Amino acid sequence: MLLKRLLPILFLAGISTTVFADQSVTLHSPDGNVQLGLLHRSNGDLTYRVFYKGKTVVAPSGLGMRLKSPELSLSKFDLLGIDSSVTDETWKPVWGEVSQIRNNYKQLLVKLADRSGSGIQLEIIFKVYNDGVGFRYSFPQQAKLNHFIIGEELTQFAMSGDHKAFWIPGDYDTNEYPYYTTNLSGVDATGGGAAQEIHAKTFFDKSAVQTPLMLKSADGLYINIHEAALVNYPAMNLVVDKNTFTLNSHLVPDAVGNKAYLQAPAVTPWRTIVVSDKAGEVLTSKLILNLNDPSKIEETSWIKPMKYVGVWWEMHVGRSSWDYSGGQVGSQQATKVPHGANTANVKRYIDFAAKHGFSGVLVEGWNTGWEDWFGQWKEDVFDFVTPYPDFDVKELKQYAANKGVKIIMHHETSGSVTNYERWMDTAYRFMKKFGYDAVKTGYVGRIIPRGEHHDGQWMIKHYERVAQKTASYKIMVNMHESVRLTGLHRTYPNWIASEAARGNEFNAWSVGNPPEHETILPFTRLMGGPMDYTPGIFKIKMSHYNPEKKEQVHTTLAKQLALYVTMYSPLQMAADLPENYEAKPDALQFIKDVAADWDETKVLDAEPGDYILMARKAKGADQWFMGAITDENSRGLGADLSFLDEGKVYQAIIYRDADNADWKNNPEAYTIEKKLVNKNSVLGLKLAPGGGAAISMIPLTAEQQLQMKKEIKALPKSKKKK
Ligand code: NOJ
Numbered sequence: 001m002l003l004k005r006l007l008p009i010l011f012l013a014g015i016s017t018t019v020f021a022d023q024s025v026t027l028h029s030p031d032g033n034v035q036l037g038l039l040h041r042s043n044g045d046l047t048y049r050v051f052y053k054g055k056t057v058v059a060p061s062g063l064g065m066r067l068k069s070p071e072l073s074l075s076k077f078d079l080l081g082i083d084s085s086v087t088d089e090t091w092k093p094v095w096g097e098v099s100q101i102r103n104n105y106k107q108l109l110v111k112l113a114d115r116s117g118s119g120i121q122l123e124i125i126f127k128v129y130n131d132g133v134g135f136r137y138s139f140p141q142q143a144k145l146n147h148f149i150i151g152e153e154l155t156q157f158a159m160s161g162d163h164k165a166f167w168i169p170g171d172y173d174t175n176e177y178p179y180y181t182t183n184l185s186g187v188d189a190t191g192g193g194a195a196q197e198i199h200a201k202t203f204f205d206k207s208a209v210q211t212p213l214m215l216k217s218a219d220g221l222y223i224n225i226h227e228a229a230l231v232n233y234p235a236m237n238l239v240v241d242k243n244t245f246t247l248n249s250h251l252v253p254d255a256v257g258n259k260a261y262l263q264a265p266a267v268t269p270w271r272t273i274v275v276s277d278k279a280g281e282v283l284t285s286k287l288i289l290n291l292n293d294p295s296k297i298e299e300t301s302w303i304k305p306m307k308y309v310g311v312w313w314e315m316h317v318g319r320s321s322w323d324y325s326g327g328q329v330g331s332q333q334a335t336k337v338p339h340g341a342n343t344a345n346v347k348r349y350i351d352f353a354a355k356h357g358f359s360g361v362l363v364e365g366w367n368t369g370w371e372d373w374f375g376q377w378k379e380d381v382f383d384f385v386t387p388y389p390d391f392d393v394k395e396l397k398q399y400a401a402n403k404g405v406k407i408i409m410h411h412e413t414s415g416s417v418t419n420y421e422r423w424m425d426t427a428y429r430f431m432k433k434f435g436y437d438a439v440k441t442g443y444v445g446r447i448i449p450r451g452e453h454h455d456g457q458w459m460i461k462h463y464e465r466v467a468q469k470t471a472s473y474k475i476m477v478n479m480h481e482s483v484r485l486t487g488l489h490r491t492y493p494n495w496i497a498s499e500a501a502r503g504n505e506f507n508a509w510s511v512g513n514p515p516e517h518e519t520i521l522p523f524t525r526l527m528g529g530p531m532d533y534t535p536g537i538f539k540i541k542m543s544h545y546n547p548e549k550k551e552q553v554h555t556t557l558a559k560q561l562a563l564y565v566t567m568y569s570p571l572q573m574a575a576d577l578p579e580n581y582e583a584k585p586d587a588l589q590f591i592k593d594v595a596a597d598w599d600e601t602k603v604l605d606a607e608p609g610d611y612i613l614m615a616r617k618a619k620g621a622d623q624w625f626m627g628a629i630t631d632e633n634s635r636g637l638g639a640d641l642s643f644l645d646e647g648k649v650y651q652a653i654i655y656r657d658a659d660n661a662d663w664k665n666n667p668e669a670y671t672i673e674k675k676l677v678n679k680n681s682v683l684g685l686k687l688a689p690g691g692g693a694a695i696s697m698i699p700l701t702a703e704q705q706l707q708m709k710k711e712i713k714a715l716p717k718s719k720k721k722k
């Protein structure tokens, strides 16, 4: 690591509390585009501001902390000194959207003392990158502060205007909301919005929103505000001041209203501001990952990105039940359906996985407790080791092993986390004994310990414990209903995905996700890490399962394919039923071919809420995959293929919406075309309303090149002038 002194120490230690002149400091990103300004006023106020290419990203904004114990506001400071450094290093993620990540930033470490005379010291560390700014508070070891309780963090993000915002309501327990698009002055999350289908939500302020918050300014800046390395601290919501467009941090409280219990030395998560004048550069930003600690797991060969299927969607569409007795979750109806996780049915999925090259089969509803869990706030529900009588765990172990497939364990905790903590070791040992090396956890319902919240400090520590403990058993974990991600998968790469947003499953049993949903998620939830969105639904309308059902997936089939590229996850489900795939083997081929781990990612074009066009190169293979998705509007996009290798000819297979397709009336109509392309080609893609296109590009073999000489000759020799 290159560490060098940038500036001399600007202020000498031990400045007295007497009034002195305002002092300011400026720091530019390595490329000069991002500028951070700090201003320390003679009255003790400290503010920061951020510019991008001269435009205001964050106007002067306050910093500080309100402590509850000792009771004290840390908001007026004496400046003790500033240290500076530069870092430029490159690291390789265990898995990811790219194979190498450059971590290049300039840093200021600002040393402060409380001006009120408590003797308490605080540091704020700022890192300025080419793609934005991260900062965190640090309480060094000190004589005057040991144990303390945070009452509120006083961080502000003052926006320069009434930006367009892509937001979900602030909440202590859930992020499974559809997105709202309004200006900041129009944020109104009264009652937590219209989403009545979310089981446990805790609305607290109609002006509050969650992060990652995506913003677009009238002067063309794309701004994303979130946090990185959320450890031992609650998640941050933002309360919008609609007159000044200032976003005020609001931490998730615990059962008695406190925000965080810390002991010096302690640090907060990083507050992150990603900025660019190109939307695509927000999607490729690695700032949040760079702000997380390197992997704590040394030997990582057992961590494997994968595609999987599951005894899962059939429960969501109401064909079978998690519950052995056939009761349906949340339904008052007496209608019973078969138990899904029975040995014969699981074997059917294992056969399907083996035949089509899927490595995993998730099985939900295999264990006792499902008959008595939903909405009860009951402590001892599941023990995570007792199968229902029709699920033969030994036989399935053997069967899966013979077929070279891994069963993925499911632990629904029902929010009873004290119970899960008691069972974790036993449950993971059980998994190892029966050959499981991945688990999907879930936290549906209100949390026990009662009064704690999904996104509070107690649960943040729980998720980290799960990541650590599963790692100690060499188990990969995919958490549903967890807190939104903050890049911690760099530190715990076995934490291979989370849901923590409104997944595809909502389309099966609620008003669902509007067609724009998947064009917003990469700019919001996925900024913090991969999402188990569970794409790949081919039977779009739920009337297929029950003529009375009006629910449907709000995309075309082709768009479901494109999501494997646009919705990043190293754990990708092919979520639909085997029979629905077997009815369309030509479309299934794309899901079979597409990679789950990548060497390169290129965003060719994107606009949050409207469309995304992305290309990715498979890890360790000369294969490119492209995904294009649109909102409810049809649109044409041009994919410039200049990222392809010079001199190579690729076979492109284009899975697109049929000319008469649309998400509402004709969602399953698709067309598959083959074309030869090279780096001079521009592929015109026409997307239906709510539609998409998925494209695989694989270089021709020498033999194919001989056979297709004529077609190759017809390819463009150089880029057409635009
Ligand atoms: C909600 C999860 O998101 C879903 O995937 C799971 O099937 C149910 N909970 C039951 O645990």
Ligand code: CA
Pocket (backbone or CB within 6 Å): 176, 480, 481, 499, 503
């Ligand atoms: Ca969920």
